[in-house]
Amino acid sequence: xxxxxxxxxxxxxxxxxxxxxxxxxxxxxxxxxxxxxxxxxxxxxxxxxxxxxxxxxxxxxxxxxxxxxxxxxxxxxxxxxxxxxxxxxxxxxxxxxxxxxxxxxxxxxxxxxxxxxxxxxxxxxxxxxxxxxxxxxxxxxxxxxxxxxxxxxxxxxxxxxxxxxxxxx
Numbered sequence: 001x002x003x004x005x006x007x008x009x010x011x012x013x014x015x016x017x018x019x020x021x022x023x024x025x026x027x028x029x030x031x032x033x034x035x036x037x038x039x040x041x042x043x044x045x046x047x048x049x050x051x052x053x054x055x056x057x058x059x060x061x062x063x064x065x066x067x068x069x070x071x072x073x074x075x076x077x078x079x080x081x082x083x084x085x086x087x088x089x090x091x092x093x094x095x096x097x098x099x100x101x102x103x104x105x106x107x108x109x110x111x112x113x114x115x116x117x118x119x120x121x122x123x124x125x126x127x128x129x130x131x132x133x134x135x136x137x138x139x140x141x142x143x144x145x146x147x148x149x150x151x152x153x154x155x156x157x158x159x160x161x162x163x164x165x166x167x168x169x
């Protein structure tokens with residue numbers, strides 16, 4: 001128990017000599033973390049998108065044509081298999097039923113082709129409508145983003161409210 005009388009002075013907290021250095025180290029590491037988060041986000045949301053756009057513009061159409069040709073070849077091979085199977089069972093070959101079967105079986109391939117077309121269209125839109133920022137605008141955007149990260153990053157500010165954490169995410 002702490003027995004203090006009015007005559008005894010209150011106990012003072014003595015800080016360890018390295019405390020100020022450790023606080024400075026923590027502040028330095030928090031700044032470094034915010035810079036790394038900024039760099040990561042810049043790579044993910046800018047550089048990767050630009051690389052993907054350049055890839056899709058230069059090779060996307062060729063990649064699509066190759067995949068489309070592979071799908072067509074697989075479909076023809078499967079069609080021949082279905083016709084051969086019906087002939088082996090001495091059944092009447094009904095091409096409309098075979099086509100229906102092929103449509104069902106190759107729906108996944110068609111979905112992949114559609115997804116590839118969507119990626120190519122997105123790259124074209126980004127190329128057509130995405131005017132690059134000037135150096136000054138880019139610096140300003142990075143500075144604003146850095147400020148937001150410093151204020152809202154949970155690792156840098158552990159006492160954030162739930163609304164601030166949600167805003168960060």
